[in-house]
Amino acid sequence: MKIMTANRLVDGEVVWYGNGQWIETIDGAEIVVDPAEEARLEALGKQAMAANLILDLALIDIEVVDGAIRPKRLRERIRAAGPTIRNDLGKQARTQLSRAA
Template structure:
């Protein structure tokens, strides 16, 4: 499985390609294998994301999970302060800015 990730140009937030748009939740990411270069070029040209790139991932209990530890930290947040980790059910997540 291949995921497309980058950073939102307005906020700097880590984003994941969801198939139609960008999401800050890795759970929304979709497999882009075979189309990764085309999507990355199009989205970078649209100036919605900075430096999109592909990461290897696996499905774990139905959820995409980056294979490399660096990408897992980008997806889930800090490893030393669990209280800082992004939580999908957080009502303030829409207002979250780095």
């Protein structure tokens, strides 16, 4: 299982692709499970890069734990939640957002 992530160009915010747009929470990311779906997502991401909407595009491996999307790599968990030493900064400081880490 994979999802697509990037950084929004205007402010550097970590975003995920879901519901036909770039969103700020991982829990709304579109999950794909086969190479054809991965290629479709990657093509959409490349279009967004060409339009200068995002940069640092990546398809990342995930697992679903208790109904929540959880990146397999620690780097991606940190990108989803924010700094590991300051819980008052980043996405984890926004109480309305779910935590991926």
